[in-house]
Structure formats: structure tokens, C-alpha cells
Amino acid sequence: MKSRWYANWLIVITVCLFLSSLGLFVLSLKSTVGFTKCAYGDDLGDNCICSLDGKKICDEKVNVDESLESSEFTSDNLKYTYDFTDFIDAGNRVTSNVIFSDISYMGGGLSVTLQIRAFCNDDENVAQQIGFYKLDKERLVLTVSSNIVNDSFSLPCTTRSEFYIGNFPKEVVEEFEVFYQDEFKVLYPANSCVYEGFVRNEGDVYNSNNGCFLCQCEGGENICEQEPGCLQ
Numbered sequence: 062m063k064s065r066w067y068a069n070w071l072i073v074i075t076v077c078l079f080l081s082s083l084g085l086f087v088l089s090l091k092s093t094v095g096f097t098k099c100a101y102g103d104d105l106g107d108n109c110i111c112s113l114d115g116k117k118i119c120d121e122k123v124n125v126d127e128s129l130e131s132s133e134f135t136s137d138n139l140k141y142t143y144d145f146t147d148f149i150d151a152g153n154r155v156t157s158n159v160i161f162s163d164i165s166y167m168g169g170g171l172s173v174t175l176q177i178r179a180f181c182n183d184d185e186n187v188a189q190q191i192g193f194y195k196l197d198k199e200r201l202v203l204t205v206s207s208n209i210v211n212d213s214f215s216l217p218c219t220t221r222s223e224f225y226i227g228n229f230p231k232e233v234v235e236e237f238e239v240f241y242q243d244e245f246k247v248l249y250p251a252n253s254c255v256y257e258g259f260v261r262n263e264g265d266v267y268n269s270n271n272g273c274f275l276c277q278c279e280g281g282e283n284i285c286e287q288e289p290g291c292l293q
Contacts, residue, residue: 133195134193135193135194136191136192136194138227139192139194141192141222142225145187145218146220147218147219148181148217149217157249158177158178158247159176159243161241162175165262170227171224171225171260172225173203173224173225176219177222177241177243182213182216183216190206190208190220190222199237201239203239232258233255251281252278254278261283273288
């Protein structure tokens with residue numbers, strides 16, 4: 062009877078060890094082969110990034126840097142896209158952290174294109190980013206949260222980034238300004254202008270609605286000259 066009891070316990074212990082080994086093997090296979098919801102670096106769209114453990118995390122669950130005051134920023138009606146531009150090295154010095162390229166109203170929304178600094182890997186892939194914005198009555202602040210926990214994204218680079226905010230009011234107040242805020246809460250002005258309710262880019266030349274003034278946007282100000290012979 063005693064030898065039979067020992068034999069039964071040996072069978073139980075053997076079965077437990079086998080099941081434990083099988084579980085560990087399945088977990089290892091899942092990690093190795095990549096049976097996860099996503100892979101780090103995948104373009105998931107919809108303002109979503111993929112964490113290192115293969116989980117899809119979207120903007121409402123991303124831990125945005127505290128300096129961004131995430132409670133004030135949103136991604137509602139925002140489509141944010143970005144592409145690698147160039148590496149930053151000794152032979153390619155970038156004089157500014159942010160360069161605004163274009164601000165325009167199109168398709169019922171406001172499009173802002175700019176060049177910003179980021180981190181990339183050797184394959185010219187940019188660390189995953191999510192765009193946010195904060196809209197006040199007289200200004201728009203844009204910012205980006207980057208996922209750079211992966212050590213391979215260690216090379217300074219620049220990206221061409223575009224923020225498109227849908228259902229944006231076409232006419233804005235004359236004092237309206239556009240800024241980009243970096244991770245250190247430094248604000249970079251777009252130096253854009255608003256003239257007769259429309260946003261103009263730095264350097265743009267435009268006429269007044271009545272044709273009496275020719276204006277140019279310089280440093281965020283409308284510099285206008287009256288056309289000769291124009292009747293007021």
C-alpha cells in the first residue's frame with residue numbers, strides 16, 4: 062500500500078512539472094514568434110502606438126509627459142502624421158528646434174506643417190509619436206508625445222510633421238497665434254498672421270478685401286501699404 066501511495070504522488074508531481082514546462086514553452090514561443098497584438102514600431106494609425114510588450118495603446122491611455130499638462134491637451138478631430146527628413150550630425154546642423162513650413166485652411170480644417178527634432182534608428186525609422194493640441198480663444202498650441210523607451214531610437218533627426226484639425230472655424234480673431242510646445246514647455250511661435258479673419262504664413266503677400274492695401278506677414282505682424290489711387 063505504501064509503495065502504491067509513493068507511485069501516485071510521483072505521477073502527480075510528474076504531471077505538474079510537465080504542465081509547468083509546457084506553459085513556459087508556450088509563453089516563450091509567443092514572445093519569440095511574435096504572437097502579440099502588435100510589434101514595436103508598427104504604424105497602428107488612429108493616434109496609437111505599440112508598447113514593447115506588444116500592446117496597442119491609444120492617446121487616451123498614453124502617459125504623456127507631465128510637462129505637457131496632458132489634461133489641457135486633446136487629440137479630438139486631430140490627424141497627426143510624420144515622416145523622417147534627415148539625421149542631425151556635424152555636417153547637417155539644424156539651427157532651430159522647430160521650423161513652421163505651412164499653415165493653411167483646407168477641407169474644413171486647419172493644417173499646420175512643421176519640421177521638428179526627434180529620435181530615429183539606423184533604418185531611418187522615427188520613434189513612435191502622438192500629436193496633441195490645445196485651442197484657446199486666441200491661440201493654438203501644438204505638441205507631440207514620443208515613445209522612445211526603445212534604446213535603438215537614439216539618433217537625433219528631423220521629421221516633417223503635419224497636424225490637421227478637422228471642423229476648425231475658418232475665421233479666427235485677429236490676435237490668433239500658433240505655437241509649438243516641446244518637452245521642456247518651451248513655446249515656439251509660428252510668426253503667422255491673421256488678416257481679415259484668415260491665417261497667413263510668414264512671408265506671405267496678400268491684398269485686403271477691398272483691394273486698397275497690399276500686405277505682407279513679417280514676424281507675426283501684418284505690414285501693409287495703401288495702394289496708390291485707392292478710394293476709401
